[in-house]
Amino acid sequence: MNVNILLFSDFETLDAFGPVEVLGRVEKCHLRYFSTNGGLVTSSQGVSIVTDSLENVDFSGILLVPGGQGTRHLINDNTFIKKLSVIALQSQYCLTVCTGSALLAKANLLNGRKATSNKRALEWVRSVNSNVQWISCARWVVDGKFYTSSGVSAGMDMALGFISDRFGIEKATEIAQSIEYIWNSNKDNDLFAK
Amino acid sequence: MNVNILLFSDFETLDAFGPVEVLGRVEKCHLRYFSTNGGLVTSSQGVSIVTDSLENVDFSGILLVPGGQGTRHLINDNTFIKKLSVIALQSQYCLTVCTGSALLAKANLLNGRKATSNKRALEWVRSVNSNVQWISCARWVVDGKFYTSSGVSAGMDMALGFISDRFGIEKATEIAQSIEYIWNSNKDNDLFAK
Numbered sequence: 001m002n003v004n005i006l007l008f009s010d011f012e013t014l015d016a017f018g019p020v021e022v023l024g025r026v027e028k029c030h031l032r033y034f035s036t037n038g039g040l041v042t043s044s045q046g047v048s049i050v051t052d053s054l055e056n057v058d059f060s061g062i063l064l065v066p067g068g069q070g071t072r073h074l075i076n077d078n079t080f081i082k083k084l085s086v087i088a089l090q091s092q093y094c095l096t097v098c099t100g101s102a103l104l105a106k107a108n109l110l111n112g113r114k115a116t117s118n119k120r121a122l123e124w125v126r127s128v129n130s131n132v133q134w135i136s137c138a139r140w141v142v143d144g145k146f147y148t149s150s151g152v153s154a155g156m157d158m159a160l161g162f163i164s165d166r167f168g169i170e171k172a173t174e175i176a177q178s179i180e181y182i183w184n185s186n187k188d189n190d191l192f193a194k
Numbered sequence: 195m196n197v198n199i200l201l202f203s204d205f206e207t208l209d210a211f212g213p214v215e216v217l218g219r220v221e222k223c224h225l226r227y228f229s230t231n232g233g234l235v236t237s238s239q240g241v242s243i244v245t246d247s248l249e250n251v252d253f254s255g256i257l258l259v260p261g262g263q264g265t266r267h268l269i270n271d272n273t274f275i276k277k278l279s280v281i282a283l284q285s286q287y288c289l290t291v292c293t294g295s296a297l298l299a300k301a302n303l304l305n306g307r308k309a310t311s312n313k314r315a316l317e318w319v320r321s322v323n324s325n326v327q328w329i330s331c332a333r334w335v336v337d338g339k340f341y342t343s344s345g346v347s348a349g350m351d352m353a354l355g356f357i358s359d360r361f362g363i364e365k366a367t368e369i370a371q372s373i374e375y376i377w378n379s380n381k382d383n384d385l386f387a388k
Contacts, residue, residue: 020207021207032240046218046227047214151372152375191374
């Protein structure tokens with residue numbers, strides 16, 4: 001299982017590394033960190049990470065897209081959105097955290113589908129593309145190959161939910177136990193919805 | 195507030211970046227990533243991060259020490275342990291996640307103090323230094339300037355607990371809300387103890 005993590009300037013650190021911690025515990029999982037141009041990418045928390053260029057990545061597996069302040073600029077970057085569209089279509093599954101779903105929405109990949117995002121950013125996300133059925137009360141939402149989660153730490157619950165769907169709830173529970181994580185396993189149980 | 199995050203080869207990704215996400219939301223907080231020699235450091239999940247050398251860091255603030263597979267080798271690295279001892283003594287607070295506490299224990303900084311670690315690694319941690327009062331049932335433990343947490347995701351609960359102790363529970367609750375995190379705010383409530 002390839003897990004390709006898309007990083008960009010000012011991504012939110014935990015949006016990426018919460019799911020990475022969870023998905024990385026699946027046997028034979030191969031984690032790769034990439035950005036559109038490769039090289040160093042720095043998160044909103046000042047973590048500078050070495051990334052591969054997307055030209056070198058095999059997108060047959062899972063695509064993970066974090067959110068964060070960087071998404072506010074990226075939705076206006078047509079070159080980025082076009083590249084995202086190509087790699088998301090190649091990917092077997094697309095998982096987004098927080099405002100990562102705004103990027104897929106901008107690429108018209110979620111039109112007519114159900115999706116969610118950070119509850120504090122939902123108005124903005126809705127303004128990016130109103131042809132998405134934005135769900136205002138959900139820890140995470142599954143529609144076809146698209147898994148979209150609420151803000152930041154919800155990404156871990158979603159990643160465990162994804163593992164449960166693919167490999168069984170025992171595997172997801174085992175991983176949650178191994179990282180001593182109290183998993184909110186009900187995707188409809190959203191304590192942060194208004 | 196300086197938060198100095200000590201990284202080393204094969205640290206556990208979420209051990210570091212869970213607390214980073216939380217502590218980074220305190221105003222005027224300055225996050226710095228360093229290693230004993232500086233340069234690139236790669237986590238157990240293959241994340242390669244740019245770090246500063248410890249010579250360039252001001253250790254008057256908070257020291258954050260993650261755990262992970264890398265700690266198993268580091269407890270036998272006398273040069274590393276000596277350097278850790280010097281910087282931990284200079285730091286106002288020392289926060290560890292998972293087996294990060296084994297490193298402080300090896301440096302004899304926790305002798306006579308209460309501390310905890312990952313519940314699956316507790317036997318090993320105990321073997322590193324039996325002069326520590328290892329607590330087998332605690333989400334995190336506070337003893338003087340030392341905050342030690344259980345495994346991986348417990349680091350986020352501890353970081354919020356640290357913020358609650360320093361800046362008030364309202365601040366901690368606000369941060370937990372902003373990252374949509376379900377905070378286990380009771381440090382004695384350990385769902386993963388045997």
